[in-house]
Amino acid sequence: MSGAQTKPFSRAWLLDPAPASRGQARLGQAYLGWLKLARNPLAVIGLAIVVALVAMAAAAPLLATHDPLAQSLQTRLLPPLSPGHWLGTDEFGRDIWSRLVYGARVTLYIVALVTVTAPVFGLLVGVVAGYFGGWVDTLLMRLTDIFLAFPRLILALAFVAALGPGIGNAVLAIALTAWPPYARVARAETLTVRGADYIAAVRLQGAGSGRILLSHVAPMCVPSVIVRVTLDMAGIILTAAGLGFLGLGAQPPLPEWGLMISSGRKFLFEQWWVATMPGLAIFIVSLGFNLLGDGLRDVLDPRSASK
Structure with missing residues (x-):
């Protein structure tokens, strides 16, 4: 009743202790989460960096002052603050x-593709292993352990060496090496909820295992997986940059930050800016994702929320 008497989407409506609908309740929870995130200045800085990365990638043609692929040997190796x-x-x-601005598109492309593949696969593996247990759990977790036994960059190098260089194969290799931590997180969350009373009630109502997993167990694991994804973004960016640095990721003349560092390393002592600028870009973006991930962990983790 009180929710109907207030203006929709107002602060009072969002914080109504008796929401009139599920949508209002979800929006209220999201608003409370935003308020908690906004009280963390480091998380706000991380969010600002990530938003700036997205804005830079979207507005690259407007922000770039030159064609990122255009060569001009008359203006080679000009220092910073040179005219133009x-x-x-x-x-x-x-x-x-200009190459840094367009390189943000490449970085965001890699992050987006890995985000929609590795966490989803890891979530499914972890939920299935934790829910069914027994030999299914043993088989899937031993497979996960095999992937975790190798350093991510080394395993990605092996996959790219087998698939061939290129940004598409680099994304596939990173996704194939990034899913095991998400499977571990999802399995741990599933083990804590599979014996809950509401799961037993749904099972008694005749729901099958597939419906229980997708509708009731997996959504409980999503917040923890989101936090892990945000914290892993820095590692994904560094792995992609490492593959580009070694010539196995993005290929010239694509303006990818790791590839730019590789081409500029031979000028590091005299023309330091060639390799330093893309290195700073990687550092700032990785820091932004880490700060945002720490803030999201405080917001989405129910254990920290209860403190």
Whole structure:
């Protein structure tokens, strides 16, 4: 009743202790989460960095001052703050700022593809293993242990070596090596909820295992997986940059940050800006995802919320 007397989407409506609908309740929970996140200044800084990355990628044609692939040997290796090239140029005279801006698209492309593949697969593996237990749990977890036994970059290098260099194969290799931690997290969450009373009630109502897993167990694991995804973004970006640095990821002349560091490493002592600028971009974006992940953990983790 009180929710109907207030203006929809107002603060009082969102914080109504007796929501009139499921949508109002979910929006209220999201608003409370935002308030908690906003009280964490480091998380806000991380969110601002991530939003800036997305905005930079979306507005790359507007923000870039030059064609990122255009070469000009007359202006090669210009230092920062040069006329028309405020971050300098590389060994082919290409504007570093413009390449960084378009490189944000490549980074976001890799992050997006890995995010919609590895966590989903890991979530399914972990939920199935934790719910059924027995030999299914043993088989899936031993497979997970095999993937976890190898360092992620080394395993990604092996997959890319088998598949061939290229950004598509690099994304596939990163996804194939990134799913085991999500499976572990989802399994641990599933073990805590599979014996809950509401799961038993749903089972007594005749719901099958598939419906229970997808509608009742998996949603309980999603917040923990989201937190893990955000915290893993820095590692994913570094792995993609490492593959590009070794020439196994994005290929020239694509403006990928790891590839830019690789091409600029031979000028590091004299023309330091060629490799330093993309290195700083990787550092700032990785820091942003880590700060945002820490903040989301405080918001989404029910154990921290209860403290």
